[in-house]
Amino acid sequence: MRTPADLLQEDRFIEWVTSEGKLHDDYWQQWIATDPQRVQLVAEARELVQQLNAVPRPAVDAEAAWQDLQPQLRPIPKMRRMHWWRAAAAAALLVLASWWWWPVENTYQTAYGELQRVELPDGTVVDLRANSKLWWSGDWADGGLREVHLEGEAYFDVTSADSQQGMAFHIHASPLEVRVLGTEFSLSNRKDATALALVEGKVAVQTENSPEQQLVPNQRYQWSAVEGRAQVDTFTNAQTYTAWRAGVWHFEQTPFRDIVQQLEDNYGKTVIVRDQDLLDKKLTGAAPATRLEGLVNSIAASLGVQVSLEVERIEFR
């Protein structure tokens, strides 16, 4: 039996209440509809969020505090003679600084277990996987470049530069820089491992310490932070990188070790595997991932082991 405290440890529940239903509404409406007892539970949890949001604070005069501070700001030293390269550096600095000074306008973030489709101003469609963040700032036309940032994992269907006055599309997925030439691919940027699987079209990929490399369809670029190097291999079945968009996890000779990592990344639970030998077992097949319980059960079944699903952890034994 769930309690309001369970709901209040979900960011997307708090966001749903705080945004007055503008965010995550489908998810929660559906969640409530599956069990009549949830109506009362959600009502209680919602009231609690509203009360906590509304705890009064004494008013603060930010303007007076700014007026205090402003005279202490020393002017930035003037440059003596502007060489062309200095002018360029100054311009770059200005762009960097002004970009930072303003809050980023567009940020999309998915919670654990949530998928979201985002349409960018240029018509590019991005399917954001669970526990991922996509953001961009400012007006692309000003910089002549379509530029976005990704943390986590996403599938990109990028509109061609030709349809966008030749504006190139760049993705910053630190440490990876991706230059896109109109195309479809899956990009994953989590913890120590970053990988790009190209489904269609052409992209150029680069990291700080490795040269730019162009990929053709069915090639996968992997960057390992631990080894500090990049590696390119080919894949035969694109489903492995695309099926999650339709709520299915697809494996093709995928080591269980990688699946464990995906479970942790997507659901934020600690995964415990009793028998360490299992980690090297390879799985092939598809498992529906719309419900975590169904997903772990079918993985456990194909491994021939038991699994238990708790609030914070998943245990295979």
Added chain:
Amino acid sequence: MCAGKQEGLAALFRAYYSEMYHYALGMLNDEASAKDAVQQLFLKLWEKHANLPSEAPPKPYLFRALRFALVDELRLRQRTKMVDLSGTASVFAWHPSVQYEPETKLRQAIQQLSATQQEIIFLRFYNQLSYSEIAEITSLQYQSVRNAAHRAIKKLRTFLKKDDFS
């Protein structure tokens, strides 16, 4: 050019000062020091602005930087015996130095929570930061943050219910 940049800093200051001030007040429990801590942070940002991260939304970054500064300040006070940090990870409190009218049941309940719980609840509901951002700001594990929030909410509810019957 300079004026333009200063306007940028001013916009950032106006947007976040109030939230940052209340957070600092919770940590330092003294209005003048709280105001000073936030102003000093912005002064530092101004002087080092070439090195600011351009790739992330500013709010979590500001709070993380502020928390580091506040912990430094608290360490300094500890050395001069103004505060005892031993045994607790946090000293946060929802500004007990401020008088509220009227004192609500919820605020009384919040004061029953541990310092860490109060800090997390404050960052989540007052500052509207996500649990993963809070983990980054406090250098705690994501899962520990959520667990602490869970325990805190449970405790709040018990307290609020108990009060209904008294």
